[in-house]
Amino acid sequence: MSGIRPRRPVAEQGLLDIMGMTSDEFVAASFEQGVPRGRALQAYRTMFREGRFEGDWFGIEDPPVNRREVEGQTTKFTLALGDDHETESVLIPMHHRKHGTTRTLCVSSQIGCAMGCEFCETAQMGLVRNLSAGQIVSQWWAATHRVDTTVKNMVFMGMGEPMDNLDEVLQSIRVLTDHNGPAVPSSNISISTVGRIDGINRVAEFVKQPGYHRLNLAISVNAPNDRIRSELMPINRAMKMSELQEALLAFPLRGGAAFCAEYVLIPGVNDGDDHCDELSRWLEPLRCSLNVIPYNPRRDSPWPAPEEHDVERFISRAIANGCFVKRRGTKGRDVMAACGQLGNPEIRRRKRVEGSGLVQPVVEGRSLKVDPR
Ligand code: SF4
Incomplete structure (x- = not known):
């Protein structure tokens, strides 16, 4: 506690x-x-x-929630924070053969992001600021009581790198799993990280505490080797794939659990057969599923979306290599609600006000200074 x-x-x-x-x-x-x-x-x-406030110590008003329905019942909503900023969240329908349709809530942990991944729309904003634990939990509250949706799963996959704001993210998880509060089972919550090893090690300690051992971890891998990954994801210039693999091997996964390795498939960059084989070898010692995500072109993207036959070829080859593969769709593309596309265009050019100290974006343009540790 x-x-x-x-x-x-x-x-x-x-x-x-x-x-x-x-x-x-x-x-x-x-x-x-x-x-x-x-x-x-x-x-x-x-x-x-119930989403109601009792007691005179709640002298407060609802935060304004704006929502927009999009294709396939995906809903994006924003929550005004009262300081000219807003959180952005996405409710994604998940269709299951046995359980029908459930909703996964994708929450933001920051406004913007300092990590500068090349394929990501949010990266264009730089980091504007961290969200507090309350501002993270309020995304669940707004989805449940103002958008009126039953949320089954939660993923920290919206704007921001959760490990860059880990104190608040872990506190939000304490609240989300509180039996007197949202009571979301920790097994239904996933933290998705760009691969910050210091953060992975801290989460490894956190999950050893009673009640959190079923928390899930997803890693954005996105490349088969350091050369490509360092080009796509500046974090890799400081933390190599071998170190990332080592941290994951040391992570106390509960019996039967697996990491989710996310792989945004970008034509001509990381979608070759040799890339697939190299990736499969890197994944081999890890208990994980490979989540292939067809690239969803950001604004001014140098790359197109992959062709369907190339996605299928990559997936078939990974399966033949022994990987357990899932394919993620790109729901919500038309309202900038799809993977790597959160970020209010109006504030995208705002300057960073705080950061992790590890990766510090230069506020103009897209170049990054990376601590060469
Ligand atoms: S992919 Fe995630 S970590 Fe990378 S810049 Fe986008 S929001 Fe940040």
Whole structure:
């Protein structure tokens, strides 16, 4: 259990701060203001279970939620943060043979991103700022109580690199899994990372705590070797694929679980047969599934989307090489809701105000300075 986080009285905090508290933290902070524990706990449950606010210490209004339906029932929604910024989230329908259709919520952990991946629309913004735990949890709350959707799974795959804002991401997971709150099973939550090894090591420690051992980890691999990966993903200039593999091998995966290795398939860049074979060899010692994502061209992209027959060829070859392969569609392309396409165009050119200290984007243009550790 984390320490008591709120330092300001609950009454002075906004809704988005309050949503960053676990029930224990909320009850303790409310109790300090004279609110009986039982009443505070009831208010916490009502906020998360029914989307209503009880008690006069909730002197707050709903944050404005804007939503837009797109193809195949994919919904993108934004949540105004009151500082001229907004979170962006996507609700994606997942069709299962046995369970019908469920919804996966893709949440943002930052506004913009400092990681500068070449294929990614969000990278064009640079990092504007981190989101707080409450601002992350509020995306679940808005999806559930204002967009009125039952969310089954959550993936940290929206704007931002979760490992670049890990304190807030882990706190949001404590809240999301709180039985008095959203009660999302940790097995239904995935953190997707560009491959920050320091972050992977911290998550490895986090999942050793009771209640979190079923948390899932997805890695954006996107290349078969260091040469291509360093061109596509600046993080690889600091953290090589061999080090990434080592960190994943040391990760305490629960029995029967597997990593998800994401691979954005880009024509002429990483989609050759030799690329597939090299990737398969890199994946071989890891317990993982390979998630092939046909490239979804960002604005001013130098690459087109791959041809269907090339996607099928790559997947068939990976299967023949012994990989367990899934294919992800690119739902929501027409509202900039597809993978690697989140990012409000109006704020895309805003300058970075804070960063990880590892990869520091130069604010004009797309060049990056990378710590050569
Ligand atoms: S792919 Fe992910 S980590 Fe890379 S720039 Fe985009 S949002 Fe950031």
